[in-house]
Amino acid sequence: MTTVDAPRRRFGKVLRIPGVYAPQADTNLLAEAMRRENVAGMDVLDLCSGSGVLAAHASRLGAHASAVDISRRAVLTIRLNALLARQRVAVHRGDLLAALPGRTFDLIVSNPPYVPAPPAVLPSRGPARAWDAGPDGRVLLDRICETAPRALRPGGTLLLVHSAVSGPEASVRRLREAGLRCGVSDRAYVPLGPVMRERLTWLRERGLLGPGDDKEELVIIRAEKR
Template structure:
């Protein structure tokens, strides 16, 4: 496991429609993990919750055959545009997590899903942009589903790389992946300043015991799991 700053990766120029998650520290940390996987021209990569398509385009630039999914139509448009502008071939499909490719298998799956714990009062609000980060009361609304189904879309010895905040419980992610027969571990950690979403709900997060009163940074984790 490495612990380091989520230094910016070379993700190229990216454009996003309003409400689409633009690359941030978690994107760059996951990009570092992706670059360490030794992608070759024969690698089939799936990017789940692609957002801007940053990771999908990076994998394509490394020579992989890439498919990306996102439930947001705006994200699909943004990812397709960014791939075309970068001169890379990326198949971008609209749909829920691995749903659009349920019958396919990949050597590598990467995902930066929504993971911010969300007060119940936020659940009834219809903010388009909040879909990119709000993830239920525990922050695990998408995480648990990815953990449950990642093995099904991986070749034997295929690898899942998933990034999320330690607020959601890295141990719970490891436990859920292990119960599906995956060998998992925390591959990367980084401490980053609070972003605007976390800052806006600091009082609630502290009241829930998810943040200590003296904490002024957020820990990000990249979990690597291999299908045995």
């Protein structure tokens, strides 16, 4: 089990426009995994960037950093936080990798929306857009597992963080089927956040959380292109 420090200890001051995902334990876990990749000189993409702190962190570590998010508010936030951190980040607005057609990267990091939610259709606005991901939490995870392998260079790596309630085994299976060498590289346990607590009865009814579960397991899926 990994202990996750408060994100502010790693990223310092972070600006956030309302409706944009704030850096949390999953962000910090992904940042630590990225640090171990020795990204200096790499082309790194922060996919579903949100506040942009991971892209700025990659730039701080010496990478050529790009960031993608579909939200206009997130794109503005990424730019502001890159300026605040005095880091160079190429910012793009669009739907996942469709925002950068034909581009390839040495490393892709992604903290997409992954919280299971009753509606099958993803919200197109409002704060829930930053975390809702369909009844099994996999609407965006499955798309990333399908498209990210093609955007990796030979020897490139995908680091994907999500909750254990969203099916890590499905992520691993899909990425292996795409030809990547893949497994869970990191795990951490954190208290249930307000969204999970609000949906606790529904999550237990679906068998995604047990009766006594009061913590959420986060996982990093690490997948390497041969």
